Amino acid sequence: MRILITGGTGFIGCHTTVELQNAGFDVVIADNLSNSNAKVLDRIEKITGKRPDFVKADLSNARECALVFDTYTDIQGVINFAAYKAVGESVEKPVEYYKNNLGIFLNLIENMTHRGINYFVQSSSCTVYGEPDSLPIKETSPVKKATSPYGHTKQIVEEMLSFITKSTPVKAIALRYFNPIGAHESALIGELPNGVPNNLMPFITQTAMGIRKELKVFGNDYPTPDGTCIRDYIHVVDLAKAHVVALQRLINKEYKEDLEFFNIGTGRGFSVLEIIDSFEKSTGKKLNWTFAPRREGDIIQIWADTSFAEKELGWKAQEDISSMTLSAWKWQEALAE
Ligand code: UFG
Numbered sequence: 001m002r003i004l005i006t007g008g009t010g011f012i013g014c015h016t017t018v019e020l021q022n023a024g025f026d027v028v029i030a031d032n033l034s035n036s037n038a039k040v041l042d043r044i045e046k047i048t049g050k051r052p053d054f055v056k057a058d059l060s061n062a063r064e065c066a067l068v069f070d071t072y073t074d075i076q077g078v079i080n081f082a083a084y085k086a087v088g089e090s091v092e093k094p095v096e097y098y099k100n101n102l103g104i105f106l107n108l109i110e111n112m113t114h115r116g117i118n119y120f121v122q123s124s125s126c127t128v129y130g131e132p133d134s135l136p137i138k139e140t141s142p143v144k145k146a147t148s149p150y151g152h153t154k155q156i157v158e159e160m161l162s163f164i165t166k167s168t169p170v171k172a173i174a175l176r177y178f179n180p181i182g183a184h185e186s187a188l189i190g191e192l193p194n195g196v197p198n199n200l201m202p203f204i205t206q207t208a209m210g211i212r213k214e215l216k217v218f219g220n221d222y223p224t225p226d227g228t229c230i231r232d233y234i235h236v237v238d239l240a241k242a243h244v245v246a247l248q249r250l251i252n253k254e255y256k257e258d259l260e261f262f263n264i265g266t267g268r269g270f271s272v273l274e275i276i277d278s279f280e281k282s283t284g285k286k287l288n289w290t291f292a293p294r295r296e297g298d299i300i301q302i303w304a305d306t307s308f309a310e311k312e313l314g315w316k317a318q319e320d321i322s323s324m325t326l327s328a329w330k331w332q333e334a335l336a337e
Contacts, residue, residue, distance in 0.1 A: 007081030009036035015240035028053040060103035077119030090150035101153035136305035165258035178232035178265030182324035183331035190331030205332035219294035228272035230301035232265035235319035265304030282322040
């Protein structure tokens with residue numbers, strides 16, 4: 001069965017391509033390469049022995065999007081990773097974020113409904129919950145007012161899907177990711193941010209590599225045990241596997257609602273200092289870091305209740321925190337070779 005993976009050369013997309021191919025699916029990737037590199041296709045081929053088909057396309061452009069479906073008439077499902085994803089940038093450029101993230105989604109759905117393609121997996125985010133009232137957070141927890149245009153696009157797509165899946169044959173699963181880190185065990189694929197990383201893990205590995213002088217830990221006076229923010233970090237390979245089971249649930253018609261939401265995390269929270277500690281212990285590298293003021297917009301703490309995903313998807317994260325930090329480091333080392 002042929003699956004279209006949009007944004008498939010990006011961090012989560014390429015790991016998902018590998019897992020889908022391993023599960024026997026044929027993949028076509030559509031990506032505009034705005035934040036990724038076509039070389040990742042060689043890497044995927046090295047890992048799986050199979051080169052995914054690839055179309056360079058700006059899916060926010062209706063004609064380019066339709067051309068992908070015209071070229072690959074055997075597409076039966078879509079996994080949508082194509083989106084701008086920088087929280088801070090989205091505050092600076094809200095119009096671009098709405099136009100791109102919502103435009104891509106609408107173009108995809110329009111082509112799907114016209115062509116009878118009914119399986120859709122959407123890349124969503126725990127950011128839809130905002131600052132949680134209680135922890136661990138469940139899928140039934142309220143979706144709070146978005147604090148950035150980026151988060152708002154994730155909420156809007158979820159809402160649009162809830163109407164679309166009611167009145168069309170398209171059925172969908174939105175996976176609400178927590179904080180994906182780590183890399184494939186081969187160290188052939190991993191996270192490759194453009195410029196100075198915003199996210200914690202690539203900043204840590206680049207600092208340990210000497211590319212950055214020191215890591216700034218944003219805030220040490222939060223009401224948490226060690227004063228730093230807590231997140232639910234999940235290994236990107238575990239996350240990739242969640243997409244395979246979500247897709248299979250749609251194909252096998254095992255879904256209980258037209259649109260379902262699942263938390264994709266480990267169910268455990270780690271503070272920034274615990275991540276640094278895990279990095280240092282798993283790699284044997286000493287990290288240069290210092291405390292800095294709080295970063296605006298950061299929520300204090302969040303981690304997932306994963307029992308619904310376990311029960312319904314039969315999926316549970318397997319990798320522990322040291323495997324996440326070590327694999328991220330091995331990828332960073334491989335980049336330097
Ligand atoms: N952090 C630092 N120093 C850094 C970078 C991050 O201390 O240089 C801290 C942050 O303050 C936060 C934690 O590390 O406490 C994680 O920060 P990330 O930027 O890696 O991740 P976020 O939790 O802020 O954001 C992630 C995704 C978003 C998503 C959000 C949902 O990157 O796309 O989770 O909560 F919207």
